[in-house]
Amino acid sequence: MLDKTYDPKEIEARRYPEWEQSGAFKAHPESAKPPYCIVIPPPNVTGSLHMGHALDNTLQDILIRWRRMKGDDVLWQPGTDHAGIATQMVVVRNLEQEGIGLAIEGADRGDGNRKLLNREEFLAKVWEWKAYSGGTITSQLRRLGASCDWSRERFTMDEGLSRAVVKVFVDLYRQGLIYKDNRLVNWDPKMLTAISDLEVESREVKGHLWYFKYPIENSDEHIVVATTRPETMLGDTAVAVHPDDPKWKHLIGKHVILPLVGRRIPIVGDEYSDPEKGSGAVKITPAHDFNDFEVGRRHKLEAISVLDKFARLNENAPEKYRGLDRFEARKKIVADMEEQGLLEKIEPHTHAVPYGDRGGVPVEPFLTEQWYADAKKLAEAPIAAARDGRVTFVPERGRDDFFRWMENIEPWCVSRQLWWGHQIPAWYGPDRKVFVAASEGEARAEARQHYGKDVPLERDPDVLDTWFSSALWPFSTLGWPDETEALKKYYPTSVLVTGWDILFFWVARMMMMGMHFMGDVPFRTVYLHGLVTDEKGQKMSKSKGNVIDPLELIDKYGADALRFTMASLASSAAGRLRLATARVEGSRNFATKLWNATRFAEMNGAALPDDFDLPSATLTVNKWMLGELARANIAVDKALADFRLNEAANTLYEFIWGVVCDWYVELTKPVLQGPDGAEKDETRAVTAYVLRETIKLLHPVMPFITEELWDKLGHREKHGMLIGQAWPAPTAIDAAADGEISWLVKLISDIRSARAELNVPAGAKLKLLVVGADGTTKQRLQVHQAAIERLARVDGIDAAAEAAPKAALQIVVGEATYALPVGEVIDLKAESVRLQKEIKKLADEVGKIDAKLANAAFVSRAPEEVVEEQRERRSQAEQTRIRLSAALERLAT
Known part of the structure; x- marks a missing residue:
């Protein structure tokens, strides 16, 4: 039996370890199943979960769980980035608190009494710090529900990835695609290193x-x-x-x-x-x-x-x-x-x-000698792949941005003046001749051959830009340069999910390296999402005090609520995804609604017999419900396939809250709470079936509550955990049942809306007069009279009225006009005046906003979020104006 209260914190803490320990997240490269692979954009090992991570990883996990249920051999490849400058800064700050500094030539050493670490001593401290706190971000991703194959977790400084980095650098150097040059760079005079544009x-x-x-x-x-x-x-x-x-x-x-x-x-x-x-x-x-x-x-x-x-x-x-x-x-x-x-x-x-x-x-533009990659040459193959469709972009305008950057690309500065990172595999002889090799032994052998004797060599002190190692991520994490089973099966990966801001810094560079070393694109699709902002469209920052902590939201509302909110915001057309805490609370209420509806069904004996035959359903409302389920199934599946995750979330919301929890539950209450019989048995079975298939559809977006409901409804005992179930196959839609109940839902909805817009008291029960009804409508009115009277608060139905009386609210559904005499319960003239005033006020507001948006100076100078807010206000005002105008027209005086 379900608990009376939905408690996400208790459920989520219990369910995730069960999934991970069961091996549900593991990929199986040896299997014959088709591959589906996503490499996680590696978060900084220094980091903790922020709202960008919450969005990015939620979207990935939805796709991963969906494809797992579709029968693919899924690999979500996790890992973390060593984050050169960020990590060095964190460790330096920690050491400074202990009175320890770095022995950097020319740096201010304070009073001269503090201890100074050399490079090797400092790196030992970094590895100590990484061992102590480097797992913070991955534990937080688990709280979000990320179903990565953690057994394959990688780190950009681990032995295998370091070997890949050295090989790539050496090969590119020997091919003339990496070289030294004296050029301007962005120089950080505090961190004492060149930095990328993204770090400015x-x-x-x-x-x-x-x-x-x-x-x-x-x-x-x-x-x-x-x-x-x-x-x-x-x-x-x-x-x-x-x-x-x-x-x-x-x-x-x-x-x-x-x-x-x-x-x-x-x-x-x-x-x-x-x-x-x-x-x-x-x-x-x-x-x-x-x-x-x-x-x-x-x-x-x-x-x-x-x-x-x-x-x-x-x-x-x-x-x-x-x-x-x-x-x-x-x-x-x-x-x-x-x-x-x-x-x-x-x-x-x-x-x-x-x-x-x-x-x-x-930052200072600073003229200095650095290592560069020939980005123009490396960009040629990715540009060709984007042109011929070997890689696609969602939304498609990402392709135009990609071309704009790649076709005007400058040499890529790949060296950094840090101690933490992949030290450049280059050694200098006494005359500064450089020897680039996979190891110091190889470099010494080359130097011996060049000079004719052994000479002292000095290692280049610089390390590689963090983006250099992460550019290899789609193939280095799969085992390259070794020919592993994972590399053969999962490369190219299926889709990359990331933000617009690193389309050039990371996506383009992965394409350069993937095509150069693997001969193919690193991913088939690039799915780009916008930036999560506050509800006003402003970028979150500590200085503004508008940062929303995803972990606090998870603590308060649950990971499922945050995930559902992230998915519902993720329109591919939106550059800024406005997050309000109220939306997360609304998503938690949505989960509670499903929980309570399931509990209601359970209390009313909903159960699915093993021998239940869906096509045998006879009640119109049940056949309609099965059709609505099929329609939602098809829509969600298509939305996920098209990377319209917000449409998938919105479809699920409307279906679960509106169709299942409201209409189906309300329309079947008389049957479920009535006398025993075949109709009750059928409705119990259909209810149980619909709930079972619904939680399968919802699972990729809200995995915790759905796994809990699956278990509590007894399905785990029969079929195993929900995470391992097949994606539902849609059943047939009964056109006649669909037409009849859809008519009923529209009629009741329109009556409710009209009453609300005209301020008809909720307790007022009025007779429904129907004008112009044909035979089919009259029959439907007779069959569904009890439901109409109960749900639309109607006191009797006259299906053969000759005309709508004066002082009546009127709506049209199909061929018939429906009238409710409201003259005795509201002041028609006052209501008409009120509506006209509201309509004029809204029209004036639309006019003012139109004038503002027509002002080129305003649109060009105002912040993007302000312009977008004006457009949203206009849309809302216009929609309300249209709705109230329709209400005024309905008012027959």
Whole structure:
């Protein structure tokens, strides 16, 4: 017997270990079943479950559980990422609390008394930390219900994946696809490493625009440049003006004398300079600005770096500024320019400044030698695969974004100046000749052959970008470079589920590596989902105080409720998925509704005899219910196949709450609570069958409650756990029963809606007058009179009325008009006035929003979430206006 109260916390804590210990999650590469494989986007080993994880892993688990029930040999490959910069930062912070630092050359060592760790000592501490807390995220994924094959869990720094990383680097180097180059990178002067674009966050900063006068050589004339970073002027190697700018173009070809430095630099004509911005002339500092770097290449300018890795002025700056922090130097340079009469003016200026998301300080474009992969060459095969359909994108616009990035791709900086990560397998000889090899022994052998003797070798201290190892994830986790059974069966994987934000950083790079080393795409489908935001559409952040913790929601409402909410939000068309706690509470109420309906059925003797024959059902309501079940089955299956998981969730909600728990339960109550007989036996059996198949359909989305109901209803004892059951096959739909009960449901629903919209008191029982009914409708009215009277609160039915009376509420269903005389229970004129006022108010609101949305300035400047909120308000107001207009029309006076 089901407990009176649904308790998700107790159920979920008990059910997950049962699944895992039973081996229900395990893949079987030796089986003849068709493969279905998803590799989990590996969460950072430092991390804990956030709302992005909750969404991403819920969607994956729904697909995995569905395909498992469809009969596939399913592998959901789990694992974690070593998260180079994030993990190093966490461990460094922990060590600092113990008074321990790192022996990094040039770093501030405080008072000189604290202990400093070398690289090997630090790495030992990281592995200790990983052993202690590295399993946090995977235990939290279990709480969510993630049915990964944990026996195959991988880590990007484990022995097998490390071997794969080394092989890929060495092979690409020997093929000329990895090389060293001196280029600008995003440099984090606090973390002391190059970082990727994804690790850079843009912040609006209120700063200044300084206008400096640069003296023209052999002239009393000046050219004025504007800058937001005065400290970089010491590295200027040109001034650029637009070739067609009448103000400055006469100076093209001349030179200026760089103030404070005395260097002679040219004035060049380049379209990069915008005559409408600032002074129209821009200083060009190729070593400290990405755009300037490109201008420098076009004009063959020298790149002079004036900052060191700590963002302090270096030896290329005049002596008086050397060693100063960049912001200290900024103040001194501005003061010196003013003293020399070369500061024209200062304007307040709000602009975007790039910050390192880990270090939390402004990032510097920094000229440094790094390792690069030839991304342009590696991108050719993925672009071709996306064009010819070997990989598809859901939604399809992801394909356009993919092309836009891949066809304009820059070299990929794959090195990082960290200690934690895959150390680059490169060794340098005494003359800095590099030997790239799978091991130090191989490198020494190559060096011996080159030099003719043994020489000392120095290992490259850098490690690889974390995205480099994760780019191999779809095949390295399956055992590559070994030819394992798993690799042969599950590669290419079936689908990748991930967010738009890493389409380039991860998805594209997996395609590069997969196609280069495996000769095929790493996945057949890329399913992209939006970002989970707060209910106002704002990105969650600690500074805003709007972060929603998924674990707190699970504690309060249960994992099933959170999963159902995530699925219902996951429209492939939505860029932002707005989450309100109230929605999770609503999903918990949905689970409670199913629990209570099942308990009601159980209390009324619902049971499925072993010999029950579905086609033998005779009651119209039962045949209709079986048809509705079949319709829901087909719709859910198709929605999952099309990656429309929100449609699957919404179909299940409408079917379970609306059809099963409301209509079917209400329509069969008189039978179930009436005298014993064949009709009661049949209804009990159909009810039990419908509940059994319904919880199968719901299982991928809400696995815990469905497994519990399956067990408590006695099915586990006969058939085993629900997780291992086959996906239901839809039965036939009885057209006659479907038409009759659908008519009944619509009639009762329309009467209820009309009464509510016109404020007819709930207790008022009014006679239903039917005008123009044909023979079929009259027969249905007679058969279902009791249900109509009970559920629509009607006091008698006149199926042959000649006309609708005045002061009546009217609705039309089919060929007939249905009227309820309401003149004695509501003030018709007052109600009409109220409706007209409401309709006008809504029309005015729609008009105001339309005007706002027609304003191009508003749409372009307002935050995306504000514009989207206006569109949603308009849609809701218009729907309400249409509904109330229909109510007004129904009111016959």
